[in-house]
Amino acid sequence: MIGITLTTDQIRNAPVPVRQWIEHQVIASLGLAADAPAAQHPQAEHLVACNPEEAAAVLAQIQGLMPAFNVFFEFARPGISFGQPPVMAFRLIDILYHTRLQNVEQVMECLEAINAAFARVRGDASARFCGFDSQGHCLIAPETQRSVAALWQNILASQQKAGRGAIDTASAA
Secondary structure, eight states: OOOOOOOHHHHHHSOHHHHHHHHHHHHHHTTOSTTIIIIIOGGGGGBOOOOHHHHHHHHHHHTTOHHHHHHHHHTTSOOEEETTTTEEEEEHHHHHHHHTOSSHHHHHHHHHHHHHHHHHHHTOTTOBSOEEOTTSEEEEOHHHHHHHHHHHHHHHHHHHHHHHHHHHHHHHO
16 A cells, blocks of 8 residues: 655645545545435435436527536536436536636526526426535536537537638638
């Protein structure tokens, strides 16, 4: 067995996937992962899985709200999956950092806009795209994360294709 000691500055400055892995290891070593959904994540039971078509419909509804648009695509990143049934956890502070919003309240406003758009898409006021815990995490269903990631990849692919088409048109002229 090998032990490694890291300072708080080293952890704070580590890439997000490394910080998430450390957080996951600490949670697992303390035995908290097994009872996470019921005890620590009471809102997780209200989460509804979002399929790719619903993700696209939510995006269409929030497209005019650039901060919410940016927050939405934070869920294309891999999160920490744990619990039964599994949920994906994203740290609100990481979302704040990546989106360059001014404070967590702005992140929460964006997440509420996403939840409202999702409820409209589903036609169900109780449907929740995401939930929250008391430890500063945003929770989504694993299927939702995969749907947002697939949507992000489709957008990138269509932009690359459009870019190549513009280059082909310019070189033909």
